[in-house]
Amino acid sequence: MRRGARTLRDPLSRAARVDDQVDIDVDIGMVLRAHRAGYPRPRPGPVRRAYDVAELAHRGQVRKSGEPYIIHPLAVTMILAECGMDSATLQAALLHDTVEDTEYTLPELRADFGDEIAVLVDGVTKLDGSKWGERAEAETFRKMVLAAAADLRVLLIKLADRLHNLRTLGFQPPHKQQRIARQSQELLIPFAERLGMYELKREMDDLCFSVLRPEAHGEIKAALDAREAAGRALLRPAVDRLRAALKEHKVAGDVMLYRRHLWAVHLDVGDRLDTLQPADQFRLLVLVDGEDRDCYIALGAVHAGMNPVPGRLKDFISLPRFNLYRALHTRVIADGRTVMDVIIRTRRMHRVAERGLAAHMHEMARGPGADVAGRIDLEWLRRLLAWQNDATSADFLESLRGDLRPDGIAAFTTGGELIPLPPGATSIDFAYALGPQTGDHAIGALINGRLVPLHARVDNGAVVHILTDETASPSEAGLDAATTPTARLLIRRHLAANQGPDDAADKGRRVVAEAVAGEGLDLLDLECLGVSGSVAEDLGHRELDDLYAAVTAGKVDLDDLVARLVKENSRSTDPAQDS
Structure with a gap:
């Protein structure tokens, strides 16, 4: 809901914002400190300036939790600052809800902060549900993907935004919790994986798991917590053995137990918690202080210290994944009976493995001479955009889900x-x-x-x-x-x-007739009452045959059309609508 009108044309005056502002300077201070610590060329001034505008724009608004609304954009910005993102991304994150939820307009934002920030904010701004109806969700995602094709930071802001919303999902009604968690699993978490943002992905996975399957989440969390200390103790000799093997092969680095997140363990073990082993809960992570070649020396050390399982070596260094991920994966047998998965990375690979695109952009900010670990494969995104302009909302969303399947x-x-x-x-x-x-x-x-x-x-x-x-x-x-x-x-x-127009129209009419019959309506009655003609005009078709042919061609979303017909029929047959 948009708040009451407030003048924002001179939002940058400190005097204008001191009186009656929410006392959260410590929070923006934390953001600025994280920005200075995490980005090679920080620009705290513009970030503070964006906060001033966002705080004034959202002043008086509260979240479902009862907290001042500004807490949300601050939290989103903090997530991105901790990922080491640039000041433009942090400015856009602070301002990302102003255009959608306040009287601050996009032209005003562009005048105050420039085109770069305006494009990022516009990319994550939802479309008006009252105008787009049931298509709002799909069209918002279409708009976001189009913006991301030009600047991937749009997706980073959206992911951080959704992560904080998932963290605070408990304040929403149950049906909305389910919808947001399911949408996150289908679309946003796969985007996080595509961008290599595994740190965000793991937390989002577990938050959605807790909402969609709370009993299973509680059971596996309790089981893992109860077994953690014993599991670490059982695997300690394997860690020590690998450390000794690295030292023997003169490889500088360390070995640690890497705890897997709840959702990943659940996918492997399911409800069979009685079969849960320490190797299901942990991975052995070898972090090498060196270059790529040192990972292969470390691999030799690992295989010398423990028996390798044949055929289980995966080399993602010579052939990186499409999302910047690079590492060596192998499976070994520890103490003669325990099968363990081992991951070998340089420390730099580890940063990229955890933060993906954010780490990649962080490296780029160090200058043209930076050693950047490859690039994200965006061919799938370009192929999607090559045909999506004419796709219906439902077709676009279905294809996006298919392309993002994990x-x-x-x-x-x-x-x-x-x-x-x-x-x-x-x-x-x-x-x-x-x-x-x-x-x-x-x-x-x-x-x-x-x-x-x-x-x-x-x-x-x-x-x-x-x-x-x-x-x-x-x-x-x-x-x-x-x-x-x-x-x-x-x-x-x-x-x-390539069908004749009459054939396409006849086929489309049959499809629509079957669909409205499922709603208890007869298409001939709707045509005689003028309902179909009215909806056709709203969709830009002068003749019903043109509308039905467009359905056959996939240019009109069938579900949206049926919803419009049902709504128009209700309106035209309800006497109260004419009073």
């Missing part, structure tokens, strides 16, 4: 480009992941050098080459073979565009 597989082009896909994906899905031009003209594929049809499944690690023919076009068979939302949408769109 249980995906990795396939490769013959040129070595990694193409992430969901499990069960086929050759036609791979083709459309490369782009509509490739997918539309695909006729077959070579998977690991073997000729296969378009419905052939792509396995993890496969090398795929798509065979194309400029005269080929999508077919119903291709639609049956496709499993990803992106491929199915693009094939349906092509098929609809």
Whole structure:
């Protein structure tokens, strides 16, 4: 809810903000100290200036907890300051809710702070639900992804914002807790993983776990807490043995037990808490004081000190993950019977592994000579944006969820480009992941050098080459073979565009008729009452056939259309609406 009007055109005067302000200077002081400590070139002045504006704009507003609202943007900014983010990101974080929840407008913000800050704030500002209705959530995410394609800091602010909201979720009603936690699991936590922000991801995982499965969360937390001391004691000899092995191989570094977060343990163990072992709760983490090559020497030391499990070595240093993650993973047998997972990283790799994009940007801020560990693979984001402009809200959100699924597989082009896909994906899905031009003209594929049809499944690690023919076009068979939302949408769109207008309209009308029948309505009645025509005009279609053809082409969201028809029918048949 927007507060009452307040003049903000001269918000930067200290005299104007001292009287009657909330006494939280210590909190902004903490933010500024974290900024000075964590960023190579801090600019505390502009950050303090943004706080002055945000505090005045939000003055008088309170959160569900009863705290002054300014506590929220301060907490969000503190998360980002501790990640070592730049002053522009911190300014935008302090101001991120002003345009959405106060009378402070985007043009005013742009005039006060410039285009860079305005773009970041606008990227995380929600769309007005009263105008967008049921499409508001999807369109807000579409807007955020578009902004993130230009500046990934938009996503960092959104993740920090959601993390603090999850921390304070207990003040929301249960149904809202469930909705926010579920949305976070489906969309925002996968974004955190894509950006390598594992520190944020783990906390968000556990907070959502506590809301969506509180009993299981409580049980596994109690079990892990009860076993922690004994588990550490049991694994202490393994730590000591690895430390001795490093010393023997003249590798500078340390070995420690790395506690896994609750959600990760739950995914491995489930309800079988009686089978819980110390190795389920901890990983052995080897932090090397040196360069990449020293990690391989450390690996030799680890395998010399303990028996390696064959086939369980993963080298993410020579082939980093798409989100900057670099490390060596191996599995060993300690004391002749305990199987342990060991992770080997340099200390710099560890910073990047924990904070991903934030650590990467921190390194970049040190100057052009900084040794930066690769780059985040954004091809999946570019492919999504290549076709999303014409996608309906529901199609866009479905495709985004599919692209962000955490249980995906990795396939490769013959040129070595990694193409992430969901499990069960086929050759036609791979083709459309490369782009509509490739997918539309695909006729077959070579998977690991073997000729296969378009419905052939792509396995993890496969090398795929798509065979194309400029005269080929999508077919119903291709639609049956496709499993990803992106491929199915693009094939349906092509098929609809090549249907006769009458065929497309008839098909769309049948689909709409079936959908409204599920709501207890008859489409013919809605057409006779003028309900359908009114909704068609609202959506920019002069004729009903144009509306139905747009449904067939996937340009009109069916769920949104049905909701509009139901609402318009209720309005037109309720006598109270005419009084």
